[in-house]
Amino acid sequence: MPRAAVYSHHFRCAARFRVGRVFLAGDAAHAMxxxxxxxMAAGVRDVANLCWKLDAVLSGQLPEPVLDSYEADRKPHVKEVTRRAVFVGRIITERRRPVTWLRDAVLPVLNGVPGLASGCRTRTGFPSPATTPGSRPAPVPAHPAARSRSHT
Ligand SMILES: Cc1cc2nc3c(=O)[nH]c(=O)nc-3n(C[C@H](O)[C@H](O)[C@H](O)COP(=O)(O)OP(=O)(O)OC[C@H]3O[C@@H](n4cnc5c(N)ncnc54)[C@H](O)[C@@H]3O)c2cc1C
Structure with missing residues (x-):
C-alpha cells in the first residue's frame, strides 16, 4: 500500500538566546x-559553547559579560546551517519533472567525479561553528596526576 504524508518544516529562531540569567538552547532557541x-547537533553545539563559559564565570575566572558571546557565537551559525538545510531541502523536495530528472539522473553521476562531491558538500553542508574573539575556552591545565605520570 503506498504511503503518503505531508510534512511541514519551520525555521524559527528566538529573538534573544539570553535574557539575564535565562539562556535558551536547542530547539527552545531554534528549529530548523x-x-x-x-x-540536535545545533543544540549540542549550543551547550558546548555555553557550559564552559558558565563554569568560568561562576568560578570567577571570566567576567560575566562573556556570557553575551553565547548568542553572538551561536545565532549566526544556526542561521547559516538553516539556510543550507533549506537549500538542500529544495533539491530533495523538487517536483518539476525536468529538474527531478536532473537531480535523479545527473547528480549520481556527478557524485562519482573525484573532488566535485566533496566540494559541493563543503558548500552545502554545515559550516564550522565560530567562536567570537575573546570567548574561546582557556586551555585546560593538565591534571596533576597526568603531570606526575608524564615525568616518570
Ligand atoms: C523526524 C525528526 C528527525 C530528526 N533528525 C535529526 C537528525 O538526524 N540529526 C539531528 O541533529 N537532529 C535531528 N532532529 C532534531 C532533533 O530531534 C531535535 O533538534 C532535538 O531533539 C532537540 O532537542 P532539545 O533537547 O533541544 O529539545 P526536545 O528534544 O524537544 O526536548 C525538550 C524536552 O523538554 C520537555 N519539556 C517541555 N516543556 C517542559 C516543561 N514545561 N517542563 C519540563 N519539561 C518540559 C519535553 O517533554 C522534552 O523532553 C530530528 C527531528 C525530527 C522531528
Whole structure:
C-alpha cells in the first residue's frame, strides 16, 4: 500500500538566546528543517559553547559579560546551517519533472567525479561553528596526576 504524508518544516529562531540569567538552547532557541540532520547537533553545539563559559564565570575566572558571546557565537551559525538545510531541502523536495530528472539522473553521476562531491558538500553542508574573539575556552591545565605520570 503506498504511503503518503505531508510534512511541514519551520525555521524559527528566538529573538534573544539570553535574557539575564535565562539562556535558551536547542530547539527552545531554534528549529530548523531536518534535511541535513543538524537540529540536535545545533543544540549540542549550543551547550558546548555555553557550559564552559558558565563554569568560568561562576568560578570567577571570566567576567560575566562573556556570557553575551553565547548568542553572538551561536545565532549566526544556526542561521547559516538553516539556510543550507533549506537549500538542500529544495533539491530533495523538487517536483518539476525536468529538474527531478536532473537531480535523479545527473547528480549520481556527478557524485562519482573525484573532488566535485566533496566540494559541493563543503558548500552545502554545515559550516564550522565560530567562536567570537575573546570567548574561546582557556586551555585546560593538565591534571596533576597526568603531570606526575608524564615525568616518570
Ligand atoms: C523526524 C525528526 C528527525 C530528526 N533528525 C535529526 C537528525 O538526524 N540529526 C539531528 O541533529 N537532529 C535531528 N532532529 C532534531 C532533533 O530531534 C531535535 O533538534 C532535538 O531533539 C532537540 O532537542 P532539545 O533537547 O533541544 O529539545 P526536545 O528534544 O524537544 O526536548 C525538550 C524536552 O523538554 C520537555 N519539556 C517541555 N516543556 C517542559 C516543561 N514545561 N517542563 C519540563 N519539561 C518540559 C519535553 O517533554 C522534552 O523532553 C530530528 C527531528 C525530527 C522531528
Amino acid at each position: 528543517p531536518p534535511w541535513i540532520g543538524q537540529g
